[in-house]
Amino acid sequence: MAVERVKPRLVEHNRALDEQIGGLNAELRRVDDQILSWLRQSEETRKLADLGQLRAHLLGRIYFFLDTSVDEPRQTTRDLGVLRAEIADLEARVDREAKEVKLRRAEAKISQFASEAFAALPTVAPCIGSELDFSSRQPEVAVIEANSGAVLRLPDVGSDQNYLAIHIALAFALQRYFEYVIAPVPGLLVLDQISRPYFPQSGEDEDEDEAEISEGAEDEDVQAMRRHIDFLFAEVERRKGLQVLLIEHAYFADDPRYVAATRERWTRTSGRALIPLDWPTRGDQ
Numbered sequence: 001m002a003v004e005r006v007k008p009r010l011v012e013h014n015r016a017l018d019e020q021i022g023g024l025n026a027e028l029r030r031v032d033d034q035i036l037s038w039l040r041q042s043e044e045t046r047k048l049a050d051l052g053q054l055r056a057h058l059l060g061r062i063y064f065f066l067d068t069s070v071d072e073p074r075q076t077t078r079d080l081g082v083l084r085a086e087i088a089d090l091e092a093r094v095d096r097e098a099k100e101v102k103l104r105r106a107e108a109k110i111s112q113f114a115s116e117a118f119a120a121l122p123t124v125a126p127c128i129g130s131e132l133d134f135s136s137r138q139p140e141v142a143v144i145e146a147n148s149g150a151v152l153r154l155p156d157v158g159s160d161q162n163y164l165a166i167h168i169a170l171a172f173a174l175q176r177y178f179e180y181v182i183a184p185v186p187g188l189l190v191l192d193q194i195s196r197p198y199f200p201q202s203g204e205d206e207d208e209d210e211a212e213i214s215e216g217a218e219d220e221d222v223q224a225m226r227r228h229i230d231f232l233f234a235e236v237e238r239r240k241g242l243q244v245l246l247i248e249h250a251y252f253a254d255d256p257r258y259v260a261a262t263r264e265r266w267t268r269t270s271g272r273a274l275i276p277l278d279w280p281t282r283g284d285q
Contacts, residue, residue: 103136106177110134114141114173120231121165122224127157132169141170160197161224168194168228172235175242187241191232195250198225215254225250233257247274 129146
């Protein structure tokens with residue numbers, strides 16, 4: 001009877017204890033959440049502190065660099081226009097179509113320069129007043145006849161005098177073009193016996209002495225040779241950095257330019273020669 005009377009109180013007390021336990025558990029979870037939140041905040045605070053130190057360190061390094069480099073000479077940046085020009089030049093070199101265009105332009109320029117030089121040199125028919133057309137592919141030179149416009153190949157020009165004028169005109173035209181495009185080609189021409197068409201050797205005496213030409217009556221050959229000499233001096237005077245070395249049998253004693261430009265006279269009288277006479281010879285010769 002006593003137990004029956006106490007039982008409701010025990011049930012009520014048990015319920016109260018369960019409620020108290022539930023409340024404590026809820027409080028415990030809340031405290032755990034707060035602890036986790038504080039831990040997270042502490043971690044973020046530590047990271048922010050580290051970032052702040054890093055930022056301050058970086059700013060310090062930047063300020064130090066700026067302070068120490070004020071008086072140092074600054075390296076100038078390269079002009080982008082120069083780089084673009086170099087790129088365009090390299091692209092033009094590897095571009096086949098552009099290369100063909102440049103080649104045709106070069107051939108046209110050389111043909112123009114050669115025709116101008118050809119007009120100043122002595123020629124005979126069919127080359128009088130003609131123009132020269134240069135092609136680098138074969139290579140070859142064609143003569144465009146003045147009146148008919150006919151195309152003449154070298155075997156068709158006929159005269160040694162025309163051959164000489166064509167070769168000299170082309171040689172000086174190439175040198176003029178190299179100067180025009182600033183090409184790395186030495187400005188030197190070596191010419192040997194350009195007087196041969198006008199003063200051919202008889203063939204009987206290969207050691208024939210020089211032919212000295214002075215004032216007096218002159219035939220067409222001497223006059224033509226003088227035109228060649230005038231052309232050489234005019235071109236050397238006109239072209240910057242061009243030197244002509246002429247090895248010649250004829251000697252124009254009445255031309256002050258020719259006399260002043262002569263460095264050696266290999267004659268029997270002088271006893272001097274291109275190949276020194278005192279050089280030893282082989283026993284079988």
